[in-house]
Amino acid sequence: MSLLELRNLVIDIPTHGGVLHAVRGVSLSIQKGRTLCLVGESGCGKSLTSHALLGITPRRARVGMDALRFDGRDLAGLGERGWQDIRGARISMVFQDPMTCLNPCYTVGSLLEEVYLRHRPGGRAAARRRALEMLAKVGIPDPPERLRQYPHQLSGGLRQRVMIAMGLLCEPDLLVADEPTTALDVSIQLQILRLLAALKREMGLAILFVTHDLGLVARFADDVAVMYAGRIVESGSVEDVFERPSHPYTRALMDCIPVPGRRRPGEPLGAIAGIVPSLIGEQAGCAFRDRCAHAHPSCSRRTEILRRGIGHWYECLTEAEVPAR
Ligand SMILES: Nc1ncnc2c1ncn2[C@@H]1O[C@H](COP(=O)(O)OP(=O)(O)OP(=O)(O)O)[C@@H](O)[C@H]1O
Ligand SMILES: [Mg+2]
Structure with a gap:
């Protein structure tokens, strides 16, 4: 079907x-x-x-x-x-240019957490756990450090992985x-x-x-x-x-x-x-x-x-x- x-x-x-x-x-x-x-x-x-x-x-x-x-x-x-x-x-979306969708004023952690909190129960601690889990799943090294960084501090490939992690956060x-x-x-x-x-x-x-x-x-x-x-x-x-x-x-x-x-x-x-x-x-x-x-x-x-x-x-x-x- x-x-x-x-x-x-x-x-x-x-x-x-x-x-x-x-x-x-x-x-x-x-x-x-x-x-x-x-x-x-x-x-x-x-x-x-x-x-x-x-x-x-x-x-x-x-x-x-x-x-x-x-x-x-x-x-x-x-x-x-x-x-x-x-x-x-x-339904989630991954765009061609992550910089147009990842708000440069927020850390990767807060961007991911906001998406999770919008759709899922469990509060900020659950959101953080899920964000760490997804960053690891998309192959980003050192997820705790990445959560503290801003989008412009990441390479193009890493930013695209963050977008994918964000898209898949809520399964x-x-x-x-x-x-x-x-x-x-x-x-x-x-x-x-x-x-x-x-x-x-x-x-x-x-x-x-x-x-x-x-x-x-x-x-x-x-x-x-x-x-x-x-x-x-x-x-x-x-x-x-x-x-x-x-x-x-x-x-x-x-x-x-x-x-x-x-x-x-x-x-x-x-x-x-x-x-x-x-x-x-x-x-x-x-x-x-x-x-x-x-x-x-x-x-x-x-x-x-x-x-x-x-x-x-x-x-x-x-x-x-x-x-x-
Ligand atoms: N917001 C808009 N205002 C006016 N025209 C638009 C708008 N968005 C798309 N178009 C026009 O509609 C047509 C289809 O655009 P679309 O962006 O869907 O193409 P595309 O196949 O994705 O192309 P590309 O491979 O360049 O991304 C194009 O002629 C484009 O100029
Ligand atoms: Mg297009």
């Missing part, structure tokens, strides 16, 4: 140039104990979609959805008070991680990913992992949703999507990364020609059509959901025409 099910999320943002249709009917589901990677290029709506799962949307935006079911409850019409009980307790069911390793260097990035994978196994956590890096998806995902221009264009298990990428955009993305065994040494990597279309004004048909080698006239009018297997689908009209690689 799905832990979270989002149906038909629409986010419109009024701008000087007209209404920006930033998220255009996104549906996704996240299974208990599994990692769903939301992947796509910059500006395609990954952050808006993932933040909406915690009830966070830009103030000026018009937001609509058919349903947001989480653990048997519909959160679609929930008010801010209701969200405050859920955020940090049942949520779902962790939403929006590009949590993009600001880190490669070796620290790997350490953080391994840590998340271990915590997921240990705590039975579900993760929504947002990234633009298909290499990370291959290593880390159970399920994948590929996003383009405000819509999910392909979705399925990581095995299905990597073995049989079906949407021309997914296939083009795959051509841009080196896959061992698929490419001969020295063979040049691909690049996707053209640019992402403007999402201002009315949208019809497939947003990828101007960059797609397989597009035909109907693509400007409509798209279709095509199924490739259990849980693996893509949105396109080109079923038979897409040649196998």
Whole structure:
């Protein structure tokens, strides 16, 4: 059974140039104990979609959805008070840049304790015990000393671990991680990913992992949703999507990364020609059509959901025409 099910999320943002249709009917589901990677290029709506799962949307935006079911409850019409009980307790978030979320005026100890006290009984002593326990669990050396420090006194990798500890303090069911390793260097990035994978196994956590890096998806995902221009264009298990990428955009993305065994040494990597279309004004048909080698006239009018297997689908009209690689 799905832990979270989002149906038909629409986010419109009024701008000087007209209404920006930033998220255009996104549906996704996240299974208990599994990692769903939301992947796509910059500006395609990954952050808006993932933040909406915690009830966070830009103030000026018009937001609509058919349903947001989480653990048997519909959160679609929930008010801010209701969200405050859920955020940090049942669904937590790890952001790309910890310095934007860790208040620099408070010690790591008081930041962690406040989160615990907001959601759990037991008072400050219990909060401190739990903070120490979580800092140790995320591999931070000398937790008592770290509790006394301020965020700016920690390295980038340690700050990201503090964010993860904070996210997991109240044992949520779902962790939403929006590009949590993009600001880190490669070796620290790997350490953080391994840590998340271990915590997921240990705590039975579900993760929504947002990234633009298909290499990370291959290593880390159970399920994948590929996003383009405000819509999910392909979705399925990581095995299905990597073995049989079906949407021309997914296939083009795959051509841009080196896959061992698929490419001969020295063979040049691909690049996707053209640019992402403007999402201002009315949208019809497939947003990828101007960059797609397989597009035909109907693509400007409509798209279709095509199924490739259990849980693996893509949105396109080109079923038979897409040649196998
Ligand atoms: N608060 C806002 N006001 C106006 N436009 C916004 C706002 N937030 C997002 N947008 C626009 O909505 C679109 C989707 O933004 P979003 O941040 O979800 O993209 P993203 O896929 O997370 O990109 P990135 O990989 O760069 O983080 C972009 O065109 C962005 O400029
Ligand atoms: Mg983003």
